[in-house]
Amino acid sequence: MATFESLGLTNKTLPALKAKGFEEPTEIQTLTIPLMLKNEIDIIAQAQTGTGKTAAFALPLIETLKQSRKPQALILAPTRELVIQICEEINSLKGQNKITVAPIYGGQSIDLQLNKLRSGVSIVAGTPGRLIDHINRKTLLLDEVQYVILDEGDEMLNMGFVEDIETILEHTPPLKRVLLFSATMPEKIKELAEKYMGPYKHLRTRTELTTSLTDQIYFEVAQRDKFEALCRIIDLEPSFYGIVFCRTRIEADELTSRLQDREYSAEGLHGDISQAQRESILRKFRKKQITILVATDVAARGIDIVNLTHVINFSLPQNPEAYVHRIGRTGRAGSQGTAITFVTPSEFGKIGFLKRAVNVKIQKREIPEIQQIIDSRRNRITETVLKLASGEPDQLFLSWADELLKAGESRNVVASLLYHSFSKVIDKSSYRQITSYKKGGESGRSLVEEEGRSRLFIARGKKDGMTKKTLVEFIVKKAGVPPRVIDQVEVFDTFSFISAPFAEAEQILERFKNAGKGKRSLVTKAKKAEHKKRK
Known part of the structure; x- marks a missing residue:
């Protein structure tokens, strides 16, 4: 089993790794770090978000680079959230090293960025648009760059950044190392590599494209029944904490409103939300002040939150790459997660294509019945009450209990308390029936x-x-x-x-x-x- 020391890391980074509690490298780190330290070849690394890829390139940079006024490493990422996370990770790993890192992205004060760049930085991490802005202003000089790292390359290409990336690369020296990290390997990535990279090594982890820790299932459900199915799934879980993906902003807004009307702790995230609102929502979600995040694909890019129990595809993803990125947000860091996809009758063929394209087993399941939900909630309430009863209740409530038991028959008293506290929670009428779809026109539709x-x-x-x-x-x-x-x-x-x-x-x-x-x-x-x- 590899260790960080065996990969070639030194006391420049090992103490910080120990302080963060990292005991052994992940697979992508084991493959990438030695190659970067040798500095002999460019790298394409195929790895999902959440596999430790930021540390895979950050640690060799910290080992190799020196304090400087001009950037020696340039990291491109598709979203400001990812840029911030990269910079935070580098700062947490650099320990006592003097190298500096600057996040450069739209929505942040340009003056703040100018001051940071003028004071001198070793590493710049940024989004393509704002980086080009600084290049055009001549406030970002890339003539001493030794490393260019493209993080989430497939996402940047999906977002239309290919021309921006090419413009930025043209401002860097011909002699440099180029590293490209991507969850998937579409043709555009290969074209970019052929054009701008020298001889390169393609690193693939043995980990499946979709994590084995993610239980992947789908439900066949009529369009009109999707919301009811979602509510049943949420209610069946002891502690649901997940992202629900929608196709459009309008759908995300409507679904968020309906969930809030049913008193679920939910917020929506899409492209029309201001940066301040976005940061506030994500902060609440990370702290679990809200437990359901309804998001579009674009809005969810760059979100890196561990311990999600569920990712739900309320709308079918547009392509296999989007599916991989969506469900890759659960089943991380050794935690079990569940990815659920809703499939309407008109999409039956698409789920088959998705299975083949991703090369993974996505199991069909039946939507939970109402009685299952009621039984599950009732059992959880029973467990909670018995657990509390096994402790030492407050004297005020013990005295109150004595009064109630003296005043009425004990069984009736307990039943009345349960009814008063939980009747709404286990009320069957709060759910409606879900109609099943039968192929071959048996459902009455053509x-x-x-x-x-x-x-x-x-x-x-x-x-x-x-x-x-x-x-x-x-x-x-x-x-x-x-x-x-x-x-x-x-x-x-x-x-x-x-x-x-x-x-x-x-x-x-x-x-x-x-x-x-x-x-x-x-x-x-x-x-x-x-x-x-x-x-």
Whole structure:
């Protein structure tokens, strides 16, 4: 078993590691640290957030770099939260070393950053946009940079930072080490490596792409029943502490409001929230003053919180990479976690693709029944009461108990106390029934209107030059909806069909109705009989 000493670390970093309680390196640290210390080759390291990758590059930097006025190492990260966490980690590991690190990101005072840069820093960690701002101002000089580290490279590319990254790299010396850390390895990462890295070693941990400590399951649930299913999952758990992912800001806001109305401790996080609000919400979440964080993918980037019990995909992630990043936030640091994905009937095919792409077993489970929830909550109350009873209650309450027991029959007194305190907690009527979806039309719905989706008729077909691809492009261009929401495309000689979620379907209908200028719209809702007849 490797030790930090065997990796080549010295007293520059070992005392700090001991003080932090780190006893042995993680797999990515074991692979990366010796290579960085040798300084002979560039590195691509495939590792998820939460695997110790920050220390994997921070420790060799602390060992290698010296105090300087110009940056010797440049670290790029997709979000300000991640930048701050990187800087905090480096400061906690540097011990008595004199090297300095500066976080550079948007939303922070530019004057504060200017003062920090003018005073001299050894390491700069920043987001691409603000780094370019300083490069253009000539307040950030990169001519002495020895290391460039791209953290969460796939996320930066997903967020559209590829041109910014290239601009920054062009301002660095040709002789330098480039290290790229990424949870996944999309083609764009490989293209970036070929263009800007020298000979490199691709490090992969033996750990599965999704952690074995995360129990991955999915529920088949109608769109209208998702909220009820979420409430049941939360209520079944003794201490739920998790992130619920939504696809859009509107969905995140609506879900947060509904959870708060049911008196759950929840807050929402999305791109329209100010930085001050965001920091306040995350601070409360870390302290468990709130236990449910409803977030969009963009808003959740850079969040690194351990001990989450659950990650719930209220909306199916857009791609396998997003799934990996979402569920990688649970099952960390040796703690067991659960990742739950809600799958509507129209998404049955997508969950199969997701399983194959991620190469992991995602088990189908049944949504907890109401009686299961009630029994679970009742058992927890019983355990709590008995545990309290085994101690020494306050004398005031003992005297009060004596009065009550003298005044009434003991069994009735206890039952009345339980009813007064917990009747709402175990009230079956607070839950509603969830309808099951049966394939093959047994549920009473057809392709015309599946759960959460509408079937649309388009008065254009093959004779109009339409193919599946050109039809989707036509709809997207006219209606302004993303192409990924359109599926089940069928093109016939003079007409076509598509399916889309209710909200996007309404948007498509409205846009084409307005474009028709009083004439019959090219796009209308398909009629059940009409669709069957066409088939």
